[in-house]
Amino acid sequence: xxxxxxxxxxxxxxxxxxxxxxxxxxxxxxxxxxxxxxxxxxxxxxxxxxxxxxxxxxxxxxxxxxxxxxxxxxxxxxxxxxxxxxxxxxxxxxxxxxxxxxxxxxxxxxxxxxxxxxxxxxxxxxxxxx
Amino acid sequence: xxxxxxxxxxxxxxxxxxxxxxxxxxxxxxxxxxxxxxxxxxxxxxxxxxxxxxxxxxxxxxxxxxxxxxxxxxxxxxxxxxxxxxxxxxxxxxxxxxxxxxxxxxxxxxxxxxxxxxxxxxxxxxxxxxxxxxxxxxxxxxxxxxxxxxxxxxxxxxxxxxxxxxxxxxxxxxxxxxxxxxxxxxxxxxxxxxxxxxxxxxxxxxxxxxxxxxxxxxxxxxxxxxxxxxxxxxxxxxxx
Numbered sequence: 001x002x003x004x005x006x007x008x009x010x011x012x013x014x015x016x017x018x019x020x021x022x023x024x025x026x027x028x029x030x031x032x033x034x035x036x037x038x039x040x041x042x043x044x045x046x047x048x049x050x051x052x053x054x055x056x057x058x059x060x061x062x063x064x065x066x067x068x069x070x071x072x073x074x075x076x077x078x079x080x081x082x083x084x085x086x087x088x089x090x091x092x093x094x095x096x097x098x099x100x101x102x103x104x105x106x107x108x109x110x111x112x113x114x115x116x117x118x119x120x121x122x123x124x125x126x127x128x129x130x
Numbered sequence: 131x132x133x134x135x136x137x138x139x140x141x142x143x144x145x146x147x148x149x150x151x152x153x154x155x156x157x158x159x160x161x162x163x164x165x166x167x168x169x170x171x172x173x174x175x176x177x178x179x180x181x182x183x184x185x186x187x188x189x190x191x192x193x194x195x196x197x198x199x200x201x202x203x204x205x206x207x208x209x210x211x212x213x214x215x216x217x218x219x220x221x222x223x224x225x226x227x228x229x230x231x232x233x234x235x236x237x238x239x240x241x242x243x244x245x246x247x248x249x250x251x252x253x254x255x256x257x258x259x260x261x262x263x264x265x266x267x268x269x270x271x272x273x274x275x276x277x278x279x280x281x282x283x284x285x286x287x288x289x290x291x292x293x294x295x296x297x298x299x300x301x302x303x304x305x306x307x308x309x310x311x312x313x314x315x316x317x318x319x320x321x322x323x324x325x326x327x328x329x330x331x332x333x334x335x336x337x338x339x340x341x342x343x344x345x346x347x348x349x350x351x352x353x354x355x356x357x358x359x360x361x362x363x364x365x366x367x368x369x370x
Contacts, residue, residue, distance in 0.1 A: 030241070030245065030347060031242070031245050031246075032242070034239070034242060037235065037238045037239060037242060038235075040238075041231075041234075041235035041238070044231045044234070044235070045228065045231060048224075048227050048228060048231055051364070051365065051369060052220065052224045052227070054369060055206050055219060055220050055368075055369055056219060056220075058206075064369075065370070068365050068369045068370065069365070071365070072361055072362065072364075072365035075361045076358055076361050076362070079234065079354050079357060079358050079361070080354075080358065082238075083234060083237075083238045083350070083354045083357075084350075084351055084354045084355070084358075085347070089166065090145075090151065090155065090163070090164060090165060090166075091147070091148065091149075091151055091152050091155075092151065092152050092155035092156055092162055092163060092164070093163050093166055093171070093174065095152060096162070096163075096174075097174050097175075097177075097178050100178055100182075101178075101181055101182075101185070104181070104182065104185040104189075107185070107189060108189060108192070111189055111192060111193045112192075112196065114193065114197075115192070115193045115194075115196035115197035116196065116197075118193075118197035119196060119197045119198070119199065122197065122198075122199045123199055126199070
């Protein structure tokens with residue numbers, strides 16, 4: 001985080017000195033080298049290909065699920081951190097946005113228990129005899 | 131009080147970092163998001179609320195799929211296509227994924243050129259992004275048509291658990307709506323960028339306020355979020 005902030009400061013000051021006055025006033029947004037975006041873009045393509053190959057090769061079970069989750073989290077992290085510039089925002093904003101979705105994970109665990117219970121009841125009482 | 135209405139506040143020199151920074155930013159009886167304009171903060175808060183909406187859709191899909199005793203249709207087969215005599219699993223969805231990721235890349239470039247005040251390149255890249263988005267929606271329309279012709283309905287389908295159709299139409303339909311709105315948003319802002327509104331600080335016809343190139347980044351936040359949601363839909367609905 002500290003490194004990122006230093007990096008941002010460096011990026012911010014470089015154009016502000018050389019550019020015209022009006023540009024300097026409003027050039028305080030998120031400015032990062034184009035190369036960074038291209039690298040992240042490339043990685044998103046690689047990760048998408050990987051997750052497609054998981055299906056193409058028909059992997060099964062825990063290997064399939066863990067790979068799907070891994071590629072998903074990496075892609076989501078890259079998009080949020082670099083494309084949406086969250087890596088360079090102040091922590092007050094980052095935590096205000098990134099912490100509340102933890103409630104969704106709690107909801108997931110509740111609904112997993114609930115749907116297993118529902119499934120159990122359906123098997124017990126309604127499943128067609130086979 | 132005057133501090134709170136500024137849209138582009140200057141950066142005061144010393145601000146705490148880490149946890150002390152969070153406490154200081156939130157507890158100082160003033161604006162919590164120090165170096166973020168209200169427009170950007172509100173877009174983030176909207177996206178957070180949208181996260182909960184899509185989370186609820188995916189959760190209801192998870193609950194339906196986990197609790198049904200009927201086998202779930204295999205998405206790998208449902209979304210397969212025959213191209214040149216070859217049967218390729220999930221190929222349409224893979225292409226849609228790559229189209230959306232390409233659009234995310236061009237959007238990130240547009241934001242970058244926007245802050246460099248390169249209005250022509252910014253507008254062109256935003257229009258390219260919109261074109262990718264429109265392509266995505268077109269492919270989704272094709273996908274819906276194909277599935278409806280094959281007999282998928284919200285209440286049933288030929289392959290297995292009847293909840294498949296309801297989950298599919300709800301989740302992809304809501305996402306497709308978001309992409310469509312994003313395309314309209316992109317075209318509207320690209321027009322303003324190309325006209326030079328943010329160079330001459332022309333006032334908006336509706337708000338009468340000056341616009342800044344930051345609106346390109348705010349549009350980009352929305353667009354990247356649409357791509358982000360697709361990452362989760364792709365993983366949980368199509369690949370799982």
